[in-house]
Amino acid sequence: DVQLVESGGGLVQPGGSLRLSCAASGFTFSTYWMTWVRQAPGKGLEWVANIDQDGTQKYYVDSVKGRFTISRDNAKNSLYLQMNSLRAEDTAVFYCARNRLGAYDSWFDPWGQGTLVTVSS
Amino acid sequence: QSVLTQPPSVSGAPGQRVTISCTGSSSNIGTGYDVHWYQQLPGTAPKVLIYGNINRPSGVPDRFSGSKSGTSASLAITGLQADDEADYYCQSYDSSLSGVVFGGGTKLTVL
Numbered sequence: 291d292v293q294l295v296e297s298g299g300g301l302v303q304p305g306g307s308l309r310l311s312c313a314a315s316g317f318t319f320s321t322y323w324m325t326w327v328r329q330a331p332g333k334g335l336e337w338v339a340n341i342d343q344d345g346t347q348k349y350y351v352d353s354v355k356g357r358f359t360i361s362r363d364n365a366k367n368s369l370y371l372q373m374n375s376l377r378a379e380d381t382a383v384f385y386c387a388r389n390r391l392g393a394y395d396s397w398f399d400p401w402g403q404g405t406l407v408t409v410s411s
Numbered sequence: 412q413s414v415l416t417q418p419p420s421v422s423g424a425p426g427q428r429v430t431i432s433c434t435g436s437s438s439n440i441g442t443g444y445d446v447h448w449y450q451q452l453p454g455t456a457p458k459v460l461i462y463g464n465i466n467r468p469s470g471v472p473d474r475f476s477g478s479k480s481g482t483s484a485s486l487a488i489t490g491l492q493a494d495d496e497a498d499y500y501c502q503s504y505d506s507s508l509s510g511v512v513f514g515g516g517t518k519l520t521v522l
Contacts, residue, residue, distance in 0.1 A: 325511070334514070334516040335516070337513065349510060350510075390462065395463075397462040401458070
């Protein structure tokens with residue numbers, strides 16, 4: 291079965307850092323673009339970042355540029371999101387998802403179960 | 412304020428038909444970028460319902476259909492069932508923002 295499993299969420303103080311991981315299985319990870327999407331409590335979905343197959347192309351939503359870094363390790367079938375200078379407004383469930391196409395016209399399938407990041411003092 | 416505009420809520424009785432609109436602009440849907448739809452049941456991750464404007468993944472009932480025209484798209488659900496109660500999101504790409512955009516989501520209530 292195609293599966294994505296996120297980990298690394300938790301409680302962090304404002305200004306702190308956290309690294310999320312997403313373990314992929316059931317498909318050839320190295321051949322797909324991958325994406326992070328977040329959802330603040332009670333709110334809608336927000337695209338965060340995506341990365342191409344070999345990690346050379348990376349795109350971010352403006353609100354996280356300069357603070358978050360997306361990366362991947364194809365040998366470990368894993369996707370990462372390094373989050374620095376965290377703010378209260380970054381509090382959300384973070385989902386990793388597989389792109390079915392490239393960066394532009396792609397939909398996301400499947401999604402992981404999500405990992406909760408809470409930024410609070 | 413989402414780049415793609417959806418009604419916050421829609422409702423219908425079992426067996427009825429409802430539609431959910433997704434209104435964009437010339438920098439996203441109107442440019443020709445595809446629209447995709449997701450269903451998010453309470454407490455779960457989103458699941459793709461419609462991709463490429465009109466296509467249903469295997470396993471999605473044909474009660475769900477998508478359409479696109481100009482700067483808007485729509486999701487139609489016929490034969491409403493109680494377990495269709497969920498949040499529904501549209502998604503596209505925006506060339507001005509150089510990124511993926513989602514609608515604000517629509518909560519479907521089955522009366």
